[in-house]
Amino acid sequence: MNRRTFLQHGAKGAVGLSALSSNLLAVEAEKPLRVGLIGCGWYGKTDLLHLMQVAPVDVVGLCDVDRNMVDAASELVAQRQSSGKKPQVYGDFRKLLSDQSPEIVLVGTPDHWHCLPVVEACKAGADVYVQKPISIDVVEGQAMVAAARKYGRTVQVGLERRSTPHLLEARDKYILSGVMGKIGYIDIHSYYGSRKTFPSPVAPPAHLDWDMYVGPASWRDYHPKLHPRSWRDCREFSNGQTGDLCVHFFDLMRYFFDLGWPRRVAATGGSLMRPSDSNVNVHDTQNALFDYDGLQMVWTQKNWGMNPDKDYPWGATIYGEKGTLKLSVWRYDYIPNDGGETIRRDSVDESDQYPEDLVHKETEVFAAPGNRRQLLDFVRSRQQGKRPVADIQEGHVSSASCILANLSMELGRELRWDAENEQVIGDPEANRRLARKYRGDWLHPTPANI
Template sequence: MHRRTFLKQSGSAAIGLAAAGTRLLAQQSDRPIRTALVGAGWYGKTDLFHLMQVAPIDVVGLCDVDQQMAAEAAALVSTRQASGKRPPTYGDYRKLLKDQAPEVVLVGTPDHWHCLPVVEACKAGADVYVQKPISYDVVEGQAMVAAARKYGRTVQVGLERRSTPHLLEARDRYLLSGVMGKIGFIDIHSYYGSHRGFKPAGQVPSHMDWEQYVGPASWVNYHPDIHPRSWRHRREFSNGQTGDLCVHFFDLIRYFMGLGWPKRIASTGGSYMRSEGTHVNVHDTQNTLFEYDDLQVVWTQKNWGTSPDKDYPWGATIY
């Protein structure tokens, strides 16, 4: 199987960023694709195991700054890949790229670590699947696009709601059919709660390279709540719910409605529901207007209040 076909069949929606004329392999084959994972946490493993279900791959390396997490992932991989091999683990993605020369690299790190592994993987000749958001900020995203084009690589961004069956069915049945008529307003929202505060700073575990975890971000002392799942509550590592669920649903709406970029964007927000002294520093409230010629899309993010659908704290409501 060609590695580009493999990526397209990965089961998660993506945005291709390859330049025209990107080279193709000389021949298609059924040999396993040499695949590596950078960021072996929950979603990194999820993406990797999904790929195992749809294409023949040979997992040649795993990278994570948490040695324990990497070892646990390697053990799982050995039970799931056809060869039964346990892939070697690394604490530095650059050494993995040099030692293993993967053809495909999955990046499932926290957001602040998306850019550098993607750029280096492209430079090393690998195609890349990176979780959304593509980058921590616009400048990093531009660098990633430039690297994909410079080195002729395919980079795909994990926006899986584009390929979620029931959402595509709803699009076809209600939007594309014209049943809903003219759409004038869309509310995308998250009323998902977050930490009110972290535990006091603790000792860095012996299996954790905290300095490498912080990496290109501004320095943050280790807190046991940040890793592995609550890094989104620090601005140094993410853009909070706006960089998470807003990306998902704004992309979904743009895809469903065939929208380009908005004419104007206005946003306001802040932290109103947390006590002073908390280590959480992302906003708990944000309201953003994306304005088009004949449509307004509003992003509402609150760690308080009530979602329009009592059963789901996040979603999109189309009017």
Template sequence: MRRREFLASTAAASLAAVQSSAYATASDSAIRVGLIGSGWYGKTDLFHLIQVAPVEVVGICDVDSKMAEEAAQLVSKRHPSGNVPPTYGKHEDLLSKHKPDVVLIGTPDHWHCLPMIDACRAGADVYVQKPISWDVAEGEAMVAAARKYNRTVQVGLQRRSTPHLLQARDRFIRSGKLGKIAYVDVHAYGGGPRDFPATQAPPENLDWDRYVGPAPWRDYNPGIHPRRWRACGEFSNGKTGDLCVHFLDVVRYFLDLGMPKTIAATGGRYMLPPDSNVNLHDTQNALFDFGDVQVAWNQRNWGTNPEPDYSWGATLYGDKGTLKLSVRSYDFIPKGRGQAEHGDWVDESEQYPEDQQHKETEMFAAPATRRHMQDFVEARREGLRPVADIAEGHASTACCLLANLSMHLGRSLAWDADAGRVIDDDEANLQLARPYRGDWEHPTAHDV
């Protein structure tokens, strides 16, 4: 059997198991779901959950009322009841009025923490997008809330559930074919943001004050919402929090790594013009020292791409070969003589034609997200920790946030994982929590 055929057959068997497991519970009452953040990935995650479990969407929350209503109309065509779910501008109203079983959070990064903690308090299990938080202290509070209220919390780090990546792990890492692994390069090349247009008054359908929320104030401009907030340092940690976290996380998962001993990063705005209103770095090099394994992160939003087939991914170097991973493929190159091996992502578009109807679906990620959602559903049913439990999401997120902090401070950071503190660096520790704006209160692990 050819490699592609083997991968497809394996995925088909896995998919059948997913569907069988999910719909075996169809006689049970539907999972009552609330969606907070109804943009690109909020809807995408919800639609994939609907594909693998019986769901009734009881409410949708978004600071953009037009976006929320559009999402409600789409959902009415997807979930079995056909009802148009009510919409809300504040997540507190959705939680208090409907008390959902599950809450999906697909907001910008600075709005992950507060709704997640509130959902746990309200008795809901949560699927929250990555990175889990804007700062390290938020992540600690989110882990504490999940444990205090005994909630199942899955993080949208679906590389842990990606069929071709799991196959690569089994074939080359677990089998020993890659040998001893001592160095990993996680990288992202290209895709630099352009400047935003001039500021202006927000449209009536958008509650901009609520959008900014606990973050430092930034005036509205039509380029930020809905899809380019990742180029705003007020709302995002840049590509480090967006792309590095995915492959750093799957490397941690595959190699069973905890937190690094030290994090050292350099970088900055090297190609953006001095007067650019994009306030995030376009270049970064970071080194995460895990002891026996060194993991590097290389970001360059400009210049020639040195890895056209692996512009975003991870390369694992072992003493017996090299393994390249991306969201679309893998390649194993053995040392010396031997046959190179290649595998591709699993295309399930024929099984799920509705994925193509939702034009924002990332087809290469859809199989992973379905399996990730099914893992979440099974974990909450069985009372187990999901594959991307909130503590794992916090660890991978914190690595990325500490890399940014190291870059800004201009020095290496030694991390005490037990204490959750930077060793002998008061200035760095003060920056583990960003002050919240106005009357918003920053949660801590002790007051959730």
């Protein structure tokens, strides 16, 4: 069956083709893995659908605080599952875990809802795939690592640039080969625009449990444009583009160059170009330095004005003594310093092998190969009892480093990091802010209480 035939048959053709295409990148299992999804929005469904392509699964439960969203996800999964079964739907992740006892849990919620479900899933005996950044504050990340280790669980983070074919090719051909020579400076950047403001607050719709949506975060009133895709413009629920976009390429650079924690983090910026009365409370400008002694990594965020590189509005540029390597989710360019020809490679397109990706309109076709391979690595790692490529500890280092950049910006000073004890050196105020206060009766996880 080719792509045209598939599309003519419509979405229901995905059932048979999903089973067929899963043989291209597949794991073997004696029986389908029992899977639950917590957070049924954009990337939650994306992760689940790609998992269904690479492993035999039985989706037994879906959870979301938006009843319309979880019901629609249940219908979609029923079309894709070979059994045709509609998963049970839930509004509380704790009920899903207790009722269904899933073997695998995917967490695709907004960032402020990553920690608690991951910790509870580990306690319940599930292995977990959680989206990045893993946490909203540093101590949450410490607790998530502690839970994975204490309960012996495999926890993979959706930092899928580590599994993206064209980026790995660029690493092998130009970095590991030594073609670039010595490398001393890396620029990570985002020149994407951002929201100016939200409409005035209104009562949430009946199908949305807004109190549960806010959960452990500081209270924020509902805005019509906030849910489902604009929560990253709210500091209560995210760390802005630093936690969203910087973390992807910062983590990739750590992976490429085998880097641990930065020695120090220093950042400046703020909300410099939004109206003074804007109710968007994340920064639109930031410059951050992650210091690795002989290697300097810089994050540049400017969500306004002209984009200085139309082909690379978000990405990383690696400067070497013999050439420059530009990386994005769509392509890479290697530019030799000797005036030689620029070499360009585009991202891999697997839509011919996986035409169901085109039916699910939210699929990022350019990102799908990396997402599939990341999920495949997760399932294989849990089978083989080894750490996955983006183990929770790696996700913690990358996420927490970006959180420290925001903290440095807010405090107005550099932060020197004690990697062994995971504390800011000589800065009691900064250390107090490594964990934020949870709302109401929600208990903030720590390594000591998980």
